[in-house]
Amino acid sequence: MPEARPLLRLDKLSIAFDGKPVLRELTLEVHRGETLALVGESGSGKSISALGAMNLLPENAQVSGGRWLGDTDLAALKKRQWQGLRGRRVGFVFQEPMTSLNPLHTVAKQIGETLRLHQGLSGRAARERTRKLLEQVKLPRPDELLDAWPHQLSGGQRQRVMIAMAIANDPELLIADEPTTALDVTVQQEILALLAELRDRHGMGMLFITHDLNLVKRHADRVCVLYDGTEQETGLVRDVFTSPASSYTRTLLDAEPTGRPAPVASTERLLDARGVAVSFQRPKRLFAKRPPAFEAVRPIDLHLAPGETLGIVGESGSGKTTLAMALLRLVESRGEIELDGERLDLLTGNALRKRRRRIQVVFQDPYGSLSPRMPVSDIISEGLRFHYPELPEEEVLERVRAAIKEVGLPSDCASRYPHEFSGGQRQRIAVARALILEPALVVLDEPTSALDRTVQKQLVELLRDLQVRRGLSFLFISHDLAVVRAMAHRVLVLKDGELVEQGECLTLLADPASDYTRALVKAAGLVPQT
Helix, strand or coil, X not given: CCCCCCCEEEEEXXXXXXXXXXEEEEEEEECCCCEEEEECCCCCCHHXXXXXXXXXXXXXXXXXEEEXXXXXXXXXXXXXXXXXXXXXXXXXXXXXXXXXXXXXXXXXXXXXXXXXXXXCCCHXXXXXXXXXXXXXXXXXXXXXXXXXXXXXXCXXXXXXXXXXXXXXXXXXXXXXXXXXXXXXXXXXXXXXXXXXXXXXXHCXXXXXXXXXXXXXXXXXXXXXEEECCEEEEEEEHXXXXXXXCCHHHHXXXXXXXXXXXXXXXXXXXXXXXXXXXXXXXXXXXXXXXXXXXXXXXXXXXXXXXXXXXXXEECCCCCCHHXXXXXXXXXXXXXXXXXXXXXXXXXXXXXXXXXXXXXXXXXXXXXXXXXXXXXXXXXXXXXXXXXXXCCCCHHHHHHHHHHHHHHCCCCHHHCCCCHHHCCHHHHHHHHHHHHHCCCCXXXXXXXXXCCCCXXXXXXXXXXXXXXXXXXXXEEEEECCCHHHHHHHCCEEEEEECCEEEEEEEHHHHHHCXXXXXXXXXXXXXXXXXXC
């Protein structure tokens, strides 16, 4: 049981930027040995509240209200005292480890830096402590990983390195800000189980910031719900989830994508791939034999009918995106690829470019895939201008307006830039960019993974509606099985580049044939649909 005196206490914490309020009188407590989840959609104030409590906001932020860590009045600390507290008494695990880790430093150097700063350890002592930390976060081959660079690690490994840095100095409080957003469901469960084990072992308190209520249900003790900078309710997870007091909480709980795609009437095949395989040559070391090629995708057969969605699922590194890029002829591959009865794998040059009008892609990160220097009208029309340079300007603009309307964006958005939109709106821009060429097949590569549940549900409904109206076929890549269930007619399951099993979506997810698929379904915590 957590102790009576809170470890972290916020009393009417309010934050504003240049006079504009973003958090209003938030009051919460985190006790030793417990996990408090802070949930809400993007922009609700979750991360801002943690950063404000720890004095990590820019100078134009105005912070008021009480903040205590144990008996320490945080509002009274000087700059040097903050430097001693952060990393020592409070550890941080951030959302995207690749941007949080320095790409120019090895694992040993990055973890060693916090040990030197807070404990004065260096040299062999710091390296040995770092090795023990890597063992503690259950990283394999810790002696080898000491000298590894961030780009050489998987997403789950990078996140474990971040956790090792966060617990290096035995903190009292761990702040985990969306620590599993970009990870596969199985890796998510491993990371959160590890955090719980470390919390119990070290007697820490944990503030877990997330928008995923499934994770909250399984890994938090209490939950605080935020909306638009205002606390909606706080309580035990079981009480809030079974009897929510706030209408907003009820909306969040009902936001998991539901429903099914429209039935497929056609028996024709739009896409037919046979024996598609991809291998990458490994680098050759000096005076050594060239190592065998890495088989990223082993021979796979698949087909897709007009108006059908084929889901491709599996963990990171399973070959999902590589297979899609091979079908798009964006990576070199073996095998036969037919689109509308024509062999894509035999086309080159201008002939291939013309056929690519029929296939478009929507990528995972809507912000990274849109040029920040181009207005929305130019982003959406870029492909149209490239493939149809003969079109008059007025017709191009008319098609842009039609695409904007079709994806449910405001009509005045054409002259605005990507940074002015939410994540869900940016993804709608990416969809409009794909649709303007009137493709037959759209590859959707993790299109919902960076979005809140409510926005995910809206995007799934939009995609299903577009599929019916346009007769589109989707190749839907995802590790989110709840979204796959709502989108896909059939599913392929990949592991280490090999096809594990395939079948009708609901049947496969309800009764998987392989242990691997069963592990994915269990980790996703799917609730059976009625």
